Structures are given as C-alpha cells and as structure tokens.
Amino acid sequence: GETRSNAVRQVVAQHEPAALRTYTPSQAVFAKSAGVFHYTPEGRRLYDFSSGVLVSNLGHNPRRWMQRFAKYMGWNPEMLFGAPEKSADAY
Secondary structure, eight states: OOHHHHHHHHHHHHHSOGGGOOSSOOOOOOSEEEBTEEEOTTOOEEEOOSOOHHHHHHOBSOHHHHHHHHHHHTOOHHHHHOSOOOOGGGO
C-alpha cells in the first residue's frame, strides 16, 4: 500500500552501486524528518529509533539550535532555511 515509497525503492535498487548498500536494509523511505519523527511519502509518521548521536539529543531539523549555530557562525538565516515565503496577504 506504499505506492510512492515503492517507486523510490525501485529507483534506488536500479541505480545504487552494490558497494554502497548497507547490511541493515530497512527499506524505509522518508520524505522528511522533524523532531523525533520520520515521515514517509504517504504521510505516515514513524518514530526514529536509530540512536544517532545528535538525533538523540537534538531531534531532526532542530530549528532553534540551527538558528543559534548560524548566528555563532555569522551566517544569515537564508543560508540555512532559504528566503522566507511571502504570505498570501503580501500579494
């Protein structure tokens, strides 16, 4: 029942070099990650139990932490998040 994810799996299987394959193939396809969750292209929300060092402490895409890091580095917010979108009221 995961047609979009299955299409991605098929493309990866055709183009991924055998040398890059892992030995723990979950075959999970993620469209985005935020906080402690991953999201599939179909919109399913999955907890991340991968125990990555920063993921465990910060979560995925920790916006406030990234903003503070960018400020420390002297970067502007657009370098991390792109230009702010204009609201419909701006038109």
